Structures are given as structure tokens and as C-alpha cells.
Amino acid sequence: MKIVIVGAGEVGYNIASRMALENKEVVVIDNNPDALRRISENLDVQVIEGSGSSPLVLNQAGIANSEILLAVTNSDETNLVACIICNIISPTTKKLARMRNSDFDAYHEHFKENAPYINTVINPEIEAVKTIEKLMNIPGAVDVTEFADGKVQLVSIRLTKESIFSGVKLKDIAAVIGDRTLLIAALIREDELMVPRGNDRLAAGDLVYFISETDDLKDNLSIFGKKSTPLKRVLIVGGGRIAWRLAKSLEKKSIKTKIIEKDQRRCTLLSEHMNSAVVLHGDGSDQSLLYEENIRDMDVVVTLTNDEETNILVSLLAKNMGARNTITKISKLSYFPLMSIIGIEQVVSSRLSAIDSILRHIRKGKVLTAFSVYGEQAEVLEAVALQTSAIVGKPLKNISFPKGSILISIIRNKEVIIPSGESIVEPDDRIIIFATRLAIPKVEKILTVKLEYF
Numbered sequence: 001m002k003i004v005i006v007g008a009g010e011v012g013y014n015i016a017s018r019m020a021l022e023n024k025e026v027v028v029i030d031n032n033p034d035a036l037r038r039i040s041e042n043l044d045v046q047v048i049e050g051s052g053s054s055p056l057v058l059n060q061a062g063i064a065n066s067e068i069l070l071a072v073t074n075s076d077e078t079n080l081v082a083c084i085i086c087n088i089i090s091p092t093t094k095k096l097a098r099m100r101n102s103d104f105d106a107y108h109e110h111f112k113e114n115a116p117y118i119n120t121v122i123n124p125e126i127e128a129v130k131t132i133e134k135l136m137n138i139p140g141a142v143d144v145t146e147f148a149d150g151k152v153q154l155v156s157i158r159l160t161k162e163s164i165f166s167g168v169k170l171k172d173i174a175a176v177i178g179d180r181t182l183l184i185a186a187l188i189r190e191d192e193l194m195v196p197r198g199n200d201r202l203a204a205g206d207l208v209y210f211i212s213e214t215d216d217l218k219d220n221l222s223i224f225g226k227k228s229t230p231l232k233r234v235l236i237v238g239g240g241r242i243a244w245r246l247a248k249s250l251e252k253k254s255i256k257t258k259i260i261e262k263d264q265r266r267c268t269l270l271s272e273h274m275n276s277a278v279v280l281h282g283d284g285s286d287q288s289l290l291y292e293e294n295i296r297d298m299d300v301v302v303t304l305t306n307d308e309e310t311n312i313l314v315s316l317l318a319k320n321m322g323a324r325n326t327i328t329k330i331s332k333l334s335y336f337p338l339m340s341i342i343g344i345e346q347v348v349s350s351r352l353s354a355i356d357s358i359l360r361h362i363r364k365g366k367v368l369t370a371f372s373v374y375g376e377q378a379e380v381l382e383a384v385a386l387q388t389s390a391i392v393g394k395p396l397k398n399i400s401f402p403k404g405s406i407l408i409s410i411i412r413n414k415e416v417i418i419p420s421g422e423s424i425v426e427p428d429d430r431i432i433i434f435a436t437r438l439a440i441p442k443v444e445k446i447l448t449v450k451l452e453y454f
């Protein structure tokens with residue numbers, strides 16, 4: 001597979017890094033020589049300095065022989081033109097464009113349906129808002145991912161010393177919880193991700209990923225000692241595009257919302273377009289301002305400024321002043337492993353959301369969704385089981401799954417199956433697979449069609 005990436009920023013870099021590790025042919029185009037130097041010094045990919053919207057540069061990159069074009073610069077207009085030019089040169093190349101400006105929201109489907117310029121429009125800010133709202137609604141969750149149109153959720157919870165699972169072997173979980181079904185897909189211990197086996201023992205401090213039907217999630221959370229409480233008051237620090245989208249969504253749910261923004265002009269713009277949300281001009285890291293706005297009464301404080309150090313500081317300050325919960329926006333993916341160490345659990349990244357949206361269109365096999373886990377240490381893939389794929393038609397215990405991967409759910413029609421060794425995947429089942437980054441290429445192979453008839 002050959003992939004041309006226009007844009008060498010954080011998203012372009014991380015996608016190129018993943019694809020290079022999986023031995024895919026990657027070409028990265030950017031105008032910024034420093035960004036390209038970072039890529040060439042760290043990754044085994046080709047780099048080209050120039051504009052990704054230039055026909056000459058795209059031809060130099062070999063776009064005619066590429067399966068995918070990813071246009072992920074910080075300019076929506078550049079991304080759009082790059083896809084249009086690509087379509088002229090190589091109509092069969094799949095084109096994905098990142099478009100963040102809300103002015104384009106109403107035209108996403110038009111780009112895909114009425115013109116072949118863009119196969120997929122990626123708006124990471126919309127996905128980031130969805131992630132924030134899921135974290136708000138599930139108490140104690142560090143990460144939440146939905147599958148099968150919302151029927152199934154993968155949730156991560158930090159185990160405490162008081163947890164009934166502390167010190168319990170995985171094979172003994174059934175004896176602890178009785179007739180309930182709980183499948184633990186993975187855990188993070190001391191910053192290391194592992195797919196545990198039956199004899200592995202859970203410990204306090206582990207970040208545990210478990211799969212649950214949405215209808216059973218409340219009961220499963222109670223097993224971990226987490227109880228839901230109504231969400232009534234939210235404080236947003238930072239008034240950018242994500243904050244705008246989040247506040248508008250919270251208004252529709254009649255949740256009392258306040259926004260603190262430094263820039264006076266941005267405050268004026270926000271206040272003109274909000275219906276019930278209160279817009280405050282000020283510094284979100286000002287302790288006296290937070291005190292005046294009754295920070296201790298806030299159910300959630302969401303820090304969404306463009307400076308991640310400020311977001312981290314304000315989240316820590318809000319927790320120290322009594323806010324029940326905080327959600328912190330982070331841009332640098334390398335910061336993710338550090339967050340839990342300093343006491344920040346719930347983290348969101350629009351860049352990671354963009355990467356997840358892109359991955360589902362790159363993965364081989366009939367992949368419906370793909371999500372990163374714990375920064376980028378693993379992925380969860382939802383796919384359709386094909387008739388001739390290697391996992392169909394025999395008990396799971398007889399299938400040699402790649403080391404570091406596990407099938408965590410089967411969805412057949414409207415039935416959700418938490419699998420055992422005796423479970424059999426049938427053609428057209430939806431399946432959900434958890435896999436470490438190193439296991440992904442092998443997982444892709446078992447999801448693709450075997451060429452048995454040639």
C-alpha cells in the first residue's frame with residue numbers, strides 16, 4: 001500500500017509513523033523544511049518539500065500509483081484543492097481531507113455524493129466533542145469508545161485498592177461477579193499495555209479496559225464502584241472551535257454552561273451566538289475568578305485553550321479547588337502517558353480523533369471503525385467478518401490469534417455476544433478486536449479475504 005500525506009504536522013507525522021512501522025510505502029509533502037526534517041530524521045519515509053495542492057508536486061510523489069491521499073494540513077482550503085487535483089490526476093486514489101472550519105459542515109456530504117473530489121471528510125473537532133460528552137456521561141471512565149452503532153462500549157477504569165478486583169486473577173473474575181458477564185480486554189500497568197491471560201492478576205493502580213453492552217454499562221460500572229450522577233453544571237475554559245461546538249451541544253441538553261475566554265473579541269462573538277451559555281472575559285488560570293464562579297459547584301471543568309500547558313495547569317487547579325471532574329485537551333500525543341502520573345485522567349485530543357478517523361479508512365479488510373488506545377499503544381477495530389477470512393467457521397479456541405490481540409465482541413444481527421473459546425464467528429458478523437500496535441499487521445491479514453479461488 002502506498003500513501004501520500006499532505007501535511008507534516010502532528011497528525012501527518014503520527015500517521016506516517018504508524019504506516020512506516022507497518023512497512024507501508026509513505027510519501028509526506030509539506031512546505032515547511034523543519035517539519036520535513038523531523039520526519040526524515042525519525043521515520044523511514046520519503047519527504048518532498050513543496051505544496052500538496054501542486055500538480056507537479058503530487059506527480060513527483062507518485063500520486064497515480066497511490067491507494068490513498070491524506071490531506072491533513074492546517075488549511076482547509078489547501079486540503080480541498082489537493083483532493084481536487086488528485087482526483088484529476090488519479091481518480092481511483094481514495095482521498096481523505098481534514099476540514100475543521102464549521103463553514104464547511106453543511107457541505108461534507110455534498111463533497112462525497114455530488115462530486116468525487118473527496119471520499120471522506122474528517123472533522124476532528126466534531127469527534128473530540130463526542131468524546132468529551134461520552135467522558136462526561138460515564139463516571140470514572142478514563143477512556144470510552146462506542147461500537148456497533150452504540151450497542152457496545154469499551155471503557156477504561158482505574159482500579160483502586162478498595163476494588164473487588166484488586167489481586168484477582170482474570171480466570172477467577174466470574175466467581176467474583178456471579179452471573180454477570182465481564183470481559184477485560186487489556187490493562188495498562190506502569191505505562192505498559194498488555195493483553196492479559198487467565199492467570200494474570202489485576203492490581204490496584206491498573207487501568208483496566210473492559211467491554212460492555214451499553215444496556216449493561218451502568219451495572220458493570222457499579223461493579224467497579226462507580227455511580228452516575230446527573231450532569232448539571234459545566235465550565236469550559238477557552239473559547240475556540242471545540243468549545244463553541246461543545247457549548248452549543250450542552251445548551252440543547254439544558255445543561256448550565258459557562259465559558260471563560262481571554263480574547264475580548266472572541267467573547268463578543270461567542271456571546272452573540274450562544275442562547276443560554278454564559279460567556280466570561282477573563283483568564284481561566286486566575287484562581288480568584290474560578291472562586292468567584294463557584295468552581296467547587298462544577299460537575300465538570302473542560303480545558304480547551306490552544307495551550308496545553310495552560311490546560312493542564314487549569315485542570316489541576318480546578319481539581320484542587322473542588323471541581324468534581326476535569327477533562328483536558330492535549331495536542332502532543334507524547335504527553336498522554338504523563339497525564340495519570342500528575343493526576344489527570346480524562347484527556348481528549350482533536351489530533352488523536354483525526355488519526356482515528358483516518359485509520360478506519362486505511363486498514364485492510366472491511367473495517368468499520370478504528371480507535372487508538374492509550375495514546376497510540378494499541379487499536380480497537382470493528383470489522384465485518386468476510387466469508388473467506390481466516391476467523392470464520394471454527395471455534396475461537398482453534399484460531400491462532402496474533403500475540404497481543406483478542407476478539408472482544410461479536411455482534412450478530414441485534415445480538416451482542418461476549419465470546420468464549422467455543423464461540424464461532426459467522427460470515428457478516430460484526431467483530432471487535434483489540435490489538436497492540438505490533439499485532440495490527442497480522443490482525444489485518446486475518447480480516448482480509450483469502451484468495452482461495454485463484
